Amino acid sequence: MTSIMTNTAAMAALQTLRSIDSNMQTTQARISSGYKVANASDNAAYWSIATTMRSDNKALATVQDALGLAASKADTAYTGLESTVDVISSIKSKLVAAREPGVDKGKINQEISELKNQLQSIAESASFSGENWLFNASTNAAGTKEMVGSFNRASDGTVSVTTLKYDTANSTLIDTNQASRGILTRDTVATFASGTTTTTGTYYLLKAGSATTATGTLIEISSTTTSANLDGMISAVDKMLQTLTDSASTLGAINSRIKLQDSFVKNLSDTIDKGVGRLVDADMNEESTKIKALQTQQQLGIQSLSIANTNAETILTLFK
CATH class of the missing domain: 1.20.1330.10 (f41 fragment of flagellin, N-terminal domain)
Structure with a gap:
């Protein structure tokens, strides 16, 4: 079912982007500080x-x-x-x-x-x-x-x-x-x-x-x-x-x-x-590899969100 009230695909893509952004922040913090455990909240x-x-x-x-x-x-x-x-x-x-x-x-x-x-x-x-x-x-x-x-x-x-x-x-x-x-x-x-x-x-x-x-x-x-x-x-x-x-x-x-x-x-x-x-201490080789993967995932997530929003816009053609 296609709904103009609830865009399930866009919501799923947005949740994935939030998760990727969170992981990117963690990885970037480890790269910038050099620590995987920088404060008590980490471990x-x-x-x-x-x-x-x-x-x-x-x-x-x-x-x-x-x-x-x-x-x-x-x-x-x-x-x-x-x-x-x-x-x-x-x-x-x-x-x-x-x-x-x-x-x-x-x-x-x-x-x-x-x-x-x-x-x-x-x-x-x-x-x-x-x-x-x-x-x-x-x-x-x-x-x-x-x-x-x-x-x-x-x-x-x-x-x-x-x-x-x-x-x-x-x-x-x-x-x-x-x-x-x-x-x-x-x-x-x-x-x-x-x-x-x-x-x-x-x-x-x-x-x-x-x-x-x-x-x-x-x-x-x-x-x-x-x-x-x-x-x-x-x-x-x-x-x-x-x-x-x-x-x-x-x-x-x-x-x-x-x-x-x-x-x-x-x-x-x-x-x-x-x-x-x-x-x-953070493993810089591991973290640099991870940040590359997360950047790729982020680009794919943005593309997925764009596709989900595009699918909703196609409903407008039914009213032409």
């Missing part, structure tokens, strides 16, 4: 996951910055310790040289004094961002430093921050308030040979001018310094060197851990980006 579950993970990734970016700062502090302290080991080794060799009969002990002591000044300079200079793990001028003992290592989200949604810890008491070279807290300022008990027996002596290397000073013998020599005292000083310096070597090893291990964690966090951040992309 609430995926949008929620993506939003949470993007927030976590921003926290991880901050963690990377914190790890970079921690690595710089550890590198600075390690460089200072490494230089200190070299200087202490030089002092040890000077003391061994002073053991040789006939040498000018006064000149050797001048060299040792300059090396001590260098140790002071190293300890005070090994500072980064206001933190010095080798030199303590505070009335309190050097404490444990905490460095942000990671941001974690548990399966129940709770979040936490993991920290890396390093006790700077292990690497403090000089303490200006309490000499016993510094490797170079505290008393070091040395055991050394004395004839056919062994004896012990207490020595320290640097005067820190602290209120609580060391009570042993300062390592310095003169023309009256005996061979026995030199042997004790050599043993004490060697013991200090062993302590410094252990401290440098510990700090090197922490430094290595920081670098490994930094690499892991970077890889984790990239993985999260990829995971979020799989959930919400």
